[in-house]
Amino acid sequence: MKLKSFSHLNCSLAQSLEIIGERWTLLILRDAFFGIKRFDAFQQSLGIARNILSARLVRLVEEGILEKRPTEDGRHEYVLTEKGLDLQPVLLSMTHWGDKYGAGPEGAPVVFIDREKGEPIASMAVHASDGRVLRTREIKAVKGPGYYKDSQA
Amino acid sequence: MKLKSFSHLNCSLAQSLEIIGERWTLLILRDAFFGIKRFDAFQQSLGIARNILSARLVRLVEEGILEKRPTEDGRHEYVLTEKGLDLQPVLLSMTHWGDKYGAGPEGAPVVFIDREKGEPIASMAVHASDGRVLRTREIKAVKGPGYYKDSQA
Numbered sequence: 001m002k003l004k005s006f007s008h009l010n011c012s013l014a015q016s017l018e019i020i021g022e023r024w025t026l027l028i029l030r031d032a033f034f035g036i037k038r039f040d041a042f043q044q045s046l047g048i049a050r051n052i053l054s055a056r057l058v059r060l061v062e063e064g065i066l067e068k069r070p071t072e073d074g075r076h077e078y079v080l081t082e083k084g085l086d087l088q089p090v091l092l093s094m095t096h097w098g099d100k101y102g103a104g105p106e107g108a109p110v111v112f113i114d115r116e117k118g119e120p121i122a123s124m125a126v127h128a129s130d131g132r133v134l135r136t137r138e139i140k141a142v143k144g145p146g147y148y149k150d151s152q153a
Numbered sequence: 154m155k156l157k158s159f160s161h162l163n164c165s166l167a168q169s170l171e172i173i174g175e176r177w178t179l180l181i182l183r184d185a186f187f188g189i190k191r192f193d194a195f196q197q198s199l200g201i202a203r204n205i206l207s208a209r210l211v212r213l214v215e216e217g218i219l220e221k222r223p224t225e226d227g228r229h230e231y232v233l234t235e236k237g238l239d240l241q242p243v244l245l246s247m248t249h250w251g252d253k254y255g256a257g258p259e260g261a262p263v264v265f266i267d268r269e270k271g272e273p274i275a276s277m278a279v280h281a282s283d284g285r286v287l288r289t290r291e292i293k294a295v296k297g298p299g300y301y302k303d304s305q306a
Contacts, residue, residue, distance in 0.1 A: 012251030012261060013183055013244060019255075020247075021176040030166055033289065083254055085289050089277040090250060091166060093242040094173075098165030099297075101236055102172075107298035108165060114281040115291050122282050124242045127275040128267040131284050136186065136238050138268050144252075145260035 019063050020087065024048055025056050029084065030091055032066065037077035060084075093124040172216050173240065177201055178209050182237065183244055185219065190230035213237075246277040 020026055024046070031045050043053055057078055060066040065084040071077050092112065099108040112121045126134045173179060177199070184198050196206055210231055213219040218237040224230050245265065252261040265274045279287045 011180075011183070011248075012255055012263070013248045014180060014251075015255035016247040016251035017176045017179060021174075021179065023170045023174040026170060026174065027167060030164070034294065080289075086250055086253065088289055088292075089246040089279055090243065092279055093246045093277070094169040095164075095166045097239055097243060098167075098169035100239065102165055102168035104299050109297050109299040110165070110294050111297040112279075113293050113295055114285075114287055115293055116285075117281060117283070119282045121287060121292060122280040122284070124246070124277075124279070126242055126245055126265075126277070127280070128270060129272050129275050130270070131275070132267075132269075134267055134274060136233075136241055139241075139274060140266050140268055141187065141263050142266055144262050144264040146257050146262040 016090075019059075019065070020090070022056070024052060025060065026091065026094070028053070028056055028060065029065070029080075029087055032078065032080050032084065033088065033091065037079060039076070039078075042078075089124065092121070096124045169243075172212075172218070173243070175209070177205060178213065179244065179247070181206070181209055181213065182218070182233075182240055185231065185233050185237065186241065186244065190232060192229070192231075195231075242277065245274070249277045 020029070027046055028042055031042055036042055036045055039053065039057070042048070042057070043050060046053070057066065057068075061068045061078070063083075064081055065087070066078040067081050068076050068078055095110075095112075113119065114121055126139065128134050173182070180199055181195055184195055189195055189198055192206065192210070195201070195210070196203060199206070210219065210221075214221045214231070216236075217234055218240070219231040220234050221229050221231055248263075248265075266272065267274055279292065281287050281291075
């Protein structure tokens with residue numbers, strides 16, 4: 001059974017999910033953020049079937065999230081593009097949520113540090129333009145310039 | 154074929170994906186953030202098969218992300234818990250990424266506004282504890298208190 005496509009929903013969230021809404025894909029991206037570049041290294045890190053990994057990497061290259069580059073040894077490596085690097089807030093939001101609700105009593109398995117100050121990064125949150133942290137009820141959605149009649153947010 | 158479980162990976166991202174890493178689930182949550190509470194309203198909004206919607210709602214209630222509450226008319230509604238509300242950075246990070254890379258030339262279909270100031274919220278980003286926006290190379294990962302030998306970040 002094919003998954004129903006969300007692209008008709010004219011929703012930026014749905015469009016993102018079309019591309020990255022697959023669990024392996026986000027774990028491949030996590031590994032890319034940790035510096036993994038080679039097919040075999042992704043395969044070893046994730047324990048994922050080679051055909052699935054291959055399909056996911058092809059898709060990520062097609063979407064311009066990873067760049068496939070030849071290496072000196074005649075093979076290839078996969079490197080995050082700017083579009084891929086821009087997914088870091090997505091991954092870190094999920095990671096912090098998992099730290100808060102899924103981690104054991106010991107706490108987070110991995111902590112992300114601001115290199116300059118040597119301190120943990122701020123918890124991922126929604127901010128106002130002046131930097132205030134906003135909770136759900138302090139935000140409202142309005143029609144944007146790309147809204148059309150059948151849009152859903 | 155069953156999806157391989159990521160829970161053994163001791164990774165907060167993987168743990169989050171175990172729970173919310175399914176595309177319908179995030180769209181159900183999107184609708185919940187937009188105020189949808191009734192089964193039939195979710196069904197109508199998403200055009201999702203009733204059995205799939207039912208299974209996803211059960212899971213979200215089990216995970217403590219939605220609360221199932223009886224209503225005066227003898228039916229039920231589904232309301233975001235605190236744990237569910239804490240997913241807003243995940244959804245908005247995906248939405249902003251989709252706005253940037255997936256929206257048409259007109260721009261974002263929906264814009265999120267800070268009610269107090271009436272201005273769009275800040276772009277979802279990773280922040281240092283002092284509020285600076287951090288790019289990927291300004292962040293490093295270190296072992297946290299919950300790290301153990303076989304951990305993967």
